[in-house]
Amino acid sequence: MEIKVAKHAGFCFGVKKAIEIAEEVAQSNDGNTYVLGQLVHNEKVIKNLEGKGIVFVDDINEIPQNAVTVLRAHGEPGTTYATLGEKSIVKGKNLNDATCPLVTLVHNVAIKLKNNGYEVVIFGKHNHPEAIGTSYYLKGKNTLIVEHEDDYRKVIDYINENNFQKIAVISQTTMSVLGYKKLIENINNEMNHQFEEIPLSLKNLDVKYGFVDTICNPTKQRQSDVDELAKDCDIIIVIGGLNSSNSKELYAKSLEYGVESYFIQSEEQLQKEWLEGKEKIGVTAGASTPDYLIDEVVERIKNINNTNNELMKQRQKN
Ligand code: SF4
Structure with missing residues (x-):
């Protein structure tokens, strides 16, 4: 194994x-x-x-x-x-x-877009502190926050019901890269106008409909690692806190690949049945998971594997 x-x-x-x-x-x-x-x-x-x-x-x-x-x-x-x-x-x-400098960067992007006449929509989780924090640099509770790629209709209705001069979408730093891409694609497929990417430097603020990629690099790296694991693992174990947005994204991504996946908080939750007959075990963890929890999970997988091998040998002898 x-x-x-x-x-x-x-x-x-x-x-x-x-x-x-x-x-x-x-x-x-x-x-x-x-x-x-x-x-x-x-x-x-x-x-x-x-x-x-x-x-x-x-x-x-x-x-x-x-x-x-x-x-x-x-x-x-x-x-x-x-x-x-x-x-x-x-x-x-x-x-x-x-405050992480990459979250401050999102606040600054939000403020600059707003100051340049944009109505700003956030792709983020309604109850996540980061999305809530960013919304207060915009319209507070009245800021439109959409959580899912399928919420594209809410954005289109919002545009149709209002007479915005310019509109831009930004993202919470820990959202799904693919989900953000799909949200923009879904909006573009339904609208006469296309949302164009505005670079993070905000050099081009002439576009009427735009989006800025504000998902942070550590989040992107963790998500693309799941792409790699999903290619050749039989099972993926994701370790992360129950409230961790980025950990849940990793788990959802892993499931999307159709790989048998489990979301655990610590090694005690690992079940030996999950590992039976598996050749390659992928392990990943969200940005809020300490190294020692990852090491403990890896150790327990090794122990379970040794026990399974011993049992197998004994069965073969008998
Ligand atoms: S996930 Fe980490 S690096 Fe990315 S914005 Fe949050 S705290 Fe910063």
Whole structure:
């Protein structure tokens, strides 16, 4: 049996940096360190950080006045900074901003498109902090967010019902590359006008209908690794947190290839029956999965395989 671990499995640089910042801040802080929302969408990592004096809160009102605070990689709307400012939590003093630079890039793209007369639609998850954060740089709750390639009708209806001068679509950084491509294709197939790609540099802002590829490179690398695994593996194990958008995308992609696939959070969930008769096992993990969880899964696959081989030998002897 061969185990193939994806080249880019696990933590991306943005998540790694956010965890490093939170750990460093917590270590040098005698009291609690507050993080608004899940720093990373992985239950085991969160538990480990809680043991280091980090308190995770979902509601900004739970952060006390003057508290040492870390903002996660997913990015926050301006309103978060304003509310924290009212609590005397500010950058350079007690606010440590771990927003990934690639999320900040999406915010900047959104702002520049808006300032250049575009109505901006987001391809993203309605309840994902990144999409919500980006929407606040546009029209807040009134920003149109579409989750799926089949939601193209919503975009077309939105255009038809309004008299926008220019319209542009951008994406949450962790969405499916193929899903985004299909969404644009579906819109173009139904409309008289074609959505053209606007480069990330936003050099060409004359087009009336455009889209910008804002899916981040680490997400793209993890998705194209699944293409490779699906070519020659009998089964693909995807490791990731239950709330991890990019991990779920990897799992969905793997299923789309028709390969037997499982989405697990840790090695305890691996079932030996899944591996019976399999020659090549592919393993990948979302950007919020630490290396040690991947290593544990690989170790357990090896152990299951050794046990299966022993059983086979015994059966042959008998
Ligand atoms: S998935 Fe991409 S945008 Fe999100 S933290 Fe990682 S590198 Fe940054």
